[in-house]
Amino acid sequence: MTLFDKHRATLERAIEACRTRQSWTAYDKPATANHAAFTSLLGRPFDDDGPGAWHAQDDEVSPYTGEPLGVSYRRAGVEELVEAATRAWPRWRDADPRVRAGVCLEMCDRIHATELAHATMHTTGQSLGMSLTGSGTNALDRGVEAIAQAYAAMSRVPESATWSRNFGTSTVELVKRYRLVPKGVAVVVACASFPAWNVYPALFASLVTGNPVIVKPHPSSVLSMALAVRACREALAEAGFDPGLIGLAVDTAAEPVTKALVRHPAVRIVDFTGSATFGSWVEANAFPAVAYTETSGVNSVLIHSYDELQPVLRALAGSLCLFSAQMCTSPQNFYVPRALAGDFAEGLAEAVRAITAAPRRAAAVLGAIQSPATLALLERVRQEAAARGEIVLEPTAYAHPDHPEARTSGPLIARVDVADHDLVAGERFGPVAFVIGCDDADQALGVATRDAREHGAITAFAYSTDEAYLDRAEHAFSLAGAALTSNLTGPMPLNFSAAYSDYHVTGLNPAGNASLTDDSFVTGRFRVTQSRRAPAGRNAPASG
Secondary structure, X not given: OOHXXXXXXXXXXXXXXXXXXXXXXXXXXXXXXXXXXXXXXXXXXXXXXXXXXXEEOOOOEOOOOOOEOOOEEEEOOHHHHHHHHHHXXXXXXOOXXXXXXXXXXXXXXXXXHOOOHHHHHHHHOOOHHHHHHHHHHHHHHHHHHHHHHHHHHHHOOOOEEEEEEEEOOEEEEEEEEEEEEEOOEEEEEOOOOOHHHHHHHHHHHHHHOOOOEEEEOOOOOOHHHHHHHHHXXXXXHHOOOOHHHEEEOOOOXXXXXXXXXXXXXXXXXXXXXXXHHHHHHHHHHOOOOEEEEEOOOOOEEEEOOOOOHHHHHHHHHHHHHHHHHOOOOOOOEEEEEHHHHHHHHHHHHHHHHHHHOOHHHHHHHHOOOOOHHHHHXXXXXXXXXXXXXXXXXXXOOOOOOOOOOOOOOOOEEEEEEHHHHHHHOOOOOOOEEEEEEEOOHHXXXXXXXXXXHHHOOOEEEEEOOOHHHHHHHHHHHHHHOOXXXXXXXXXXXXXXXXXXXXXXXXXXXXXXXXXXXXXXHHHOOEEEEEEEEOOOOOOOOOOO
């Protein structure tokens, strides 16, 4: 049985889910979480067969223990990685798309079986549960989604066609052949706090369309991506392909290599997740490569009206606390009519305390703060907000029940006025919430959508009993390029983005220029060439 036949049912079901946008997952159960397997990796060279010599990765420090992981990785130069990818490319490039799809889906299964959860947890600061799902099964579903979308797009191009047309009294007949030609070396640049979510769709969109890929993890969170890349390389080798098709570019904060990769003349595709500043540089400097970016944004909440306030507060507090708001979908600016702002802010603070006051619950929801820089930013924002408004909830660390040295913080909630717009207009990465008093919900809608257009936004949230207001909000946020969720309470996290159904980012505002996963995300990774030939004995040049 070929790998394509082995995974055919998954591929067909994924294509159907993308078409109908209905609920489906390729992974009903999370992967395993074996702590002993994780600890066996620490303090030693990472076992892989990639190029380069081993170097200790000093930037990789657990947010839970405060201790370096002590893992050494092979550190290859940019030229070495590009050369390995280029050597491995021809056979993969010329393989049938069905072969590539089968190998890629086998890679997804192997990543799912690899015990990545603790590696993700101790590099990103995510809780174990989020590492298993948000950076595990849900992220892999985005990878399968990209494979399905790309395979469907390639399948729409026929291999050949017979074409005929009358020219005057003669009929010209041609046999036309169409070839799918991959663009070339792809580079995937991961972020520190949530690498898998964007890496897997980018990796597999490029691979299944026939391109070699170099994965560039963030220096502080290498291990989970190293495990994923190793699983992919093993699948390639067993399928008879050169594992050099996928490389791992390990760098350090002091000596980064991203710019050299982006500007390398052989690179034709760049996927980037990270800050808006560096994302803008990538977009401006990647040429002739095509760049797909997701950066940062200002996600807003509009409070218009409600039947019951407590369910709304619980839902918003859960979203604000989830992974300590170190997510691109976390809410930051809560717009509330001025007369209600005080009570709303106090109610939100109480709902947050209900989460942070219980250590086990706090550990499961908030996780840890990935970078010390986030705590420094939190303190600067607290000082700015205290000078302009009122601190309703101080950003207080909670005691992690299993890791007493964990770097933690509950959310900062500050009450300010819409007149203090300059304080809230940009993204403040981390657990920061501004409750912003405004004239009314229409003013809030205007300010929030302007921020989305000018500063970027991925998501927005609205609560209203007025359907007409929600219709206006949907229209305004659609034009601003942000997804709107309205009146959602209950067990589903507001941040949850469903693969095969929800489009993640639109490319219509500064939060990113690409969307997971629409046709434009996959079709720019290959081109179609054609040849035309007259049938033997027809339209042929005369001999003699």
